[in-house]
Amino acid sequence: MQTAQIGDIRLHYALTGPKDGTPVVFANSLGTDFRLWDKILPLLPEGLRILRFDKRGHGLSDAPAAPYSMGALISDTEKLMDHVGMKDAIFVGLSIGGMIAQGLAAKRLDLVRAVVLSNTAAKIGTRDMWNDRIAAVNAGGLGSIVDPTMDRWFSKPFHATDEFHAWRNMFLCTPPQGWTGCAAAISGTDFISSTSGLRLPALAIAGSEDGSTPPDLVFETAGLIPGAQTKLIRNAGHLPCVEQPKEYAATLTEFLKSQGHGA
Template sequence: MQVADLGDVQLHYRIDGDPDGAPVVFANSLGTDLRLWDAVLPHLPTGLKLIRYDLRGHGLSSIPLAPYSMGALIRDAERLLDLLEVRDCVFVGLSIGGMIAQGLAVKRLDQIRGLVLSNTAAKIGTAAMWRQRIDAVNTAGLETLADAVMERWFSRGFRATPEIALWRSMLLQQSPVGYAGCCAAIAGTDFYTPTSGLRLPTLGIAGSEDGATPADLVRETIDLIPGSSFSLMRKAGHLPCVEQPEAYASVLSSFLRRIGHYG
């Protein structure tokens, strides 16, 4: 277990692949941890340095008092990459991880040479919606949201498989404080203007059955960045890396190859 002590927060992280390879950094979604990417990594090319971490309040990272700001989440990623001496990475962010990716690219372009914005947007939902979710978690815990979250996360076909129980369990293992803290960060974020100023290789990935960030919303954000590309994964929900890991890895690998990040 590797933990980066950043002072006000301790982030659990893991490095796989080639320690001297080109870095690819993965940031997880709300209510998951770095295991989100477990099934994708074996299908990626050799020669890459694969860095994953748990967002604050998630997984094995520490749980500061809520609420959190998006600025704090971006700063966490920035300080972790500085600690690991990472430059020119491709940053893969899913959902809230994709918001962090956008903010980090605006702030520290020296750290990022390419973005993969997966099942995310410049703005997700409304502040009122997130306040309702925070109130529900603070009142009754994550169990009260679990079934509705599974519907947003996964396609109908995947929800009919036994594997759904693992992901419901992962959600319930997260800290209610951490979950509510990150909800507050999303509620306060609108990146339409800063993201429209980005000029770097960008890939958008969406799921056709995503109930959290519908494909049109993802495409709208990707279109803010000139020269970006977009990939729609059919019969996949909010976590296509879970439902279709091999296909997800293929889309990601093609992007990495196209921008010359390996090979």
């Protein structure tokens, strides 16, 4: 178990793979910890230097009082990468993790040489929508929003699986101030202008059944980056790496190879 003091908080992370391997960073979604990637890691090529982490307010990282800014989340990630000596990485971000990817790429091109923007957008939802959800959680905890969230996250067949209940419980175990803190960061973020200025290899991944960031929204963001590739994963919602791990891993592997890994 690895932790690092990053400014005023301590982040939980995992750094695996050979020190001279291709650097890859994974940033997970709101309401999950870095176990989000567990199913795909064994399916990826060998020789990757992989950094996963729990952003502030999630998993085993510190959960300071809400609200958080997107700038703080980006700065946390930047400082963690500096701490472990990782640069020139392929950054895979899902949902809020994809927003962090966009912001970090605009800020520190020495850290990010390619991005995978999974189930994310330059702007997600409206301030009023997020304020309503934050108010609901402040009043009634995460249990007050868990069922509609699960409906947006997962395809209907996945709800009937045993695994579904573990993801539901992971969401419920998120510190409420961590969820509302990061929700506030999403609420205040509009990266349309800065993302349209990015000039780096990019892949956008969408799930056909995603109720949080529908495919049209994901691919609209991809259209801001010249030459960005797109991939639609069918029979998957907001977390296609969970519902369709083989296809997700194959998509990532193809992109990694296009960036020179294993060439």
